[in-house]
Amino acid sequence: MKRKTNTGSGVYQYLQASGVLDSRDNAAIVAKRKEYWREVKRKWKLQKKQSSTEFVLYFNDAELQEITKAAKAHGISKTRYCRNAVMSYTHKRYLVQSPAAINHIAQLLSLNYAALQDISNGQSPTISGTVLLEKMAQLEQQVRSALIHPKDIEQVISEAVRENSEYKTTLLQVLQNL
Numbered sequence: 001m002k003r004k005t006n007t008g009s010g011v012y013q014y015l016q017a018s019g020v021l022d023s024r025d026n027a028a029i030v031a032k033r034k035e036y037w038r039e040v041k042r043k044w045k046l047q048k049k050q051s052s053t054e055f056v057l058y059f060n061d062a063e064l065q066e067i068t069k070a071a072k073a074h075g076i077s078k079t080r081y082c083r084n085a086v087m088s089y090t091h092k093r094y095l096v097q098s099p100a101a102i103n104h105i106a107q108l109l110s111l112n113y114a115a116l117q118d119i120s121n122g123q124s125p126t127i128s129g130t131v132l133l134e135k136m137a138q139l140e141q142q143v144r145s146a147l148i149h150p151k152d153i154e155q156v157i158s159e160a161v162r163e164n165s166e167y168k169t170t171l172l173q174v175l176q177n178l
Contacts, residue, residue: 116133
């Protein structure tokens with residue numbers, strides 16, 4: 001059974017316009033088809049080159065080993081890892097090693113929240129279920145925020161010093177001993 005010719009395709013229109021289909025020369029048709037796809041690929045590459053920017057980076061052996069190790073830990077290619085690392089740094093976001101693990105933790109938090117909601121609906125009014133639910137929702141938001149946007153070292157130190165002023169003197173002594 002013969003295949004139906006797709007007259008709406010670009011290849012067919014190109015072959016028809018070139019007049020090679022009328023000659024019925026199989027070698028000429030194959031050559032024109034290759035020429036068409038070569039031209040399509042060239043145009044695609046040109047369009048891609050115009051719409052995006054390419055950077056070339058050189059790493060020494062030690063740096064390459066570090067990047068390879070980190071990329072393997074994240075389960076992605078070295079190129080994808082470098083791109084993700086740059087974008088994470090630019091947006092001041094943490095490069096998550098396992099997004100699936102983060103999603104699993106978020107799912108567990110949601111299940112805990114749902115369980116608490118069920119408990120508060122079925123229990124006596126002496127247990128303040130709404131307060132418990134509010135605290136769980138607050139905890140869930142804090143955990144999500146900490147996992148996706150961890151605090152900088154400066155933020156951690158300043159919060160610790162605000163909570164306990166003795167940390168400031170201890171920290172100053174440690175820094176002076178360095």
